[in-house]
Amino acid sequence: MAIGKLYIGRKVRDLRLANHATQAQFAERLGISVSYLNQIESNQRPVSAAVLLSLADKFKIDLSDLSGGEGDRLLSALAETLADPLFGVHGASVQELKMVVHNAPGIAHALITAHRAYRHNSERLASIGDTLDRAATTVEQTPYEEVRDFFHFMDNYIHDIDVLAEKLAEEIGIGEQEASGALSDYLASRFQVRVRRMAEPNDVIRSFDETGRVLTLSPYLQPATRDFQMALQIAQLAGQEVIDRILRNAGFRSKEAVEVCRIGLHNYFAGALILPYRRFLAAARDLRHDLDLLSARFGASLEQVCHRLSTLQRPGHKGIPIFFARIDRAGNITKRHSAAKLQFARFGAACPLWNAHRAFEAPGQIIRQLAETPDGVRYLCIATQITKGDRGFHAHRQHYALALGCEISYADQFVYADTMDLGSRIAYDPIGISCRICERTDCASRAVPSIKSQLIIDHHRRGPLPYKIRSITETERQV
Template sequence: MAPSKLFIGRKIRELRDANKSTQAAFAEKLGISTSYLNQIENNQRAVSAAVLLSVAERFRIDISTFSTSDGDRLISALRETLADPLFGVLSPGLQELKLVAQSAPTFAHALLACHQAYRRNSEQLASIDDQMVRTDSFAQPTPYEEVRDFFHFVDNYIDELDIAAEGQATVLKVGKQTGVEVLAEHLEKQHGVRFASESTETGLLRRYDAKARVLYLSPYLNGPSRAFQLAFQIGSLEQRVEIDKIIARASFRTPEAEEICRIGLCNYFAGALVLPYAQFLTVAKELRHDIELLAARFGTSLEQVAHRLSTLQRLGHKGVPVFFARIDRAGNITKRHSAAKLQFARYGAACPLWNAYEAFETPGRIVRQLAQMPDGARYLSIATETSKRSGGFSAPQRRYAIALGCDVAHAEQFVYADDLKLAKSAAFQPIGISCRICERANCEQRAVPPLNQRLRSDPDSRAALPYVLC
């Protein structure tokens, strides 16, 4: 398969502007004509390998800076949005979507926000029946959705917090000593904060009393969860200024979104502290991404390891592009991120053929799947069921499936690909993103018809589905 052409006009233009250079002067430095540079900046021509190397050499830019992963996420979101019947026959092709995502990303985000508002208003109208009173709040994204999209479009990597956490981990020798003891000692010595057991009657996992300088943790938390909560508190105390700056740049609409994001950023710092970047990346490669061995090596949970693998996106020092999701038994994706080209649906459940659901049927085991998307992209996907109990026998148990994987091109770097027939097309199971936007016409597991296709029903015949896609 021929390599895809690289259209990075906006990034080249931003680099030229940052260097306060005219097109003529910039083109001269690169050894190309001004007209060629103009065509590159307007995405009328792809950038050649020679020009890309010249840019990297003359301006000391890491080539991975020009990755198209950000555009892939935006294109996926645009394709799902434009599949809505609202847009009728106005269905832009892939090249048009790429042009918008690469040249006018702000406009693309504005379109996504408008569609979110439209969906929210439609759902509200359907639910209030005869109620005539409406407020503008229904047109706005919820604080949770706003924060979810913030992390999604920054590639789930926060450089400032990741580097700070790694520096702190080096000082504390996290990964070489018992995490709980090291983190608890640091909290007490540096901040005068001691931790104690929370009352079982409150049902809280963590509670910080700022006045008394006491961090209360549930006595039923296991070691990995206890270490994570201690790391969270360290981040909350030591990274407040940096977190405030990140939140200010995000320009959230409401104070609720800011507070949700603050918790998310403290969680991010905690994950980066208990699993420091360079050390974790090195061991992940050595162990071929065996999540059970990684969890045992660092004293963390499988979910913490899987989530961390999806955040290894540091410029110039990236890990394998991994997708990660956590799914509950109802099919809701409660956590999701993809550093790979695979993107999760923004609305509705995931594909029922995905092996994430099979994990609930085989608790304690890791299930593997070679999957192929409608566009021909192929992935290695692994999934396992995890459970969380906050007390004894009578306490409620939360069950999730965690799934992660990578493009098949990287599959050999994972122990889970051993003995799988990666070269055989028949070994790959056809799946999709979600039924509402899936193009497959002959899928017997289809839950709902796709949004952008007409249906034909015949009362005199019946197959697995009661309709045929036209």
């Protein structure tokens, strides 16, 4: 049966007014023109499926029959896959990619998985040496990558765990009393587990004696890390049934992937317990996403706060759609998630023009940036450096940059946008996703040519790069 055209202008207008947005702001968030929005509100034009999905995703409209979670992420991953020269003239247009993502997501996932297997095999064959006999074992997705994609396409939000953790947080009294004592008391009263410090410190952070019911923690842990480890122990004891059910339904290919994911789900539970959803979401809005204040209010680390902000995707009670990443000094993205249009590349390093890299030059400071990607979308970007690891003069410590941000239409809900000239075109730095897939032709910071471009070599003329780039249009690729 065909679905009739939907004219819901009044509902759209009421929703816009309830969010205190002008037509320009509302249209920008939906990704449509102001004139189109005006026609929708006056019922001169019906609402398209794309706009309905955007309303459901960004403005908490309950459209349970529509799927609005993984579209941008799957589209980005599929586009990056088909950009590989392997596919030659068989590249697809953006419209074709959207049709596949919306109508046949299973095929999109299968193609991405096949391409990843091809890359793994190719990379191993390029440096096999004496490992040729083991090359066949690398064509499949590694357990870590399989788990990473599980969380990525779940929108980094696990509803059953989040709801259970929030219920337990209320029972324990998280937010109403000092977290460390509340967590320790709950472990003792509910599970008969005693918490003690290690008598002889070593490189073990935590150790649980299941028979003796003793949780032993390193005496050198920061308070936020100590609380997280106690919360993780509660996750293992109280969340076992729901976590087992999620793992059974996930369809992982190996036991290793199951156990790696179990670690991730325990960590997710712990984060949701010490930063309960509704209380944390309300605080984030009240404090305008001030990371330091959120950290102080909940006794959590900056990384815990940033990571939790990226999980606020509960249907009907969503937070601001942000992107979040943790990056090491070598530029490796060790954590990543994006509920915004900006999606991180699956292969290759992050754009060198992104402010995340500058965080290492200014420890303890918040680095702000206004940025624009090649598709014309603008973002508020925030970055700061953190240090992790053992304490003591001889201890080895790890340094990471935490990066997060939002589309510019949400910037006024972040304290970090204050004093920034959001309306100035020249205030926005041009950034990309990864040099490998970036279509900018005039970037002097480019590390490698884009795989979707043609090189122009002039031996008599040299600019910042030893070549010039000419982007290949979709028409040329299809000829």
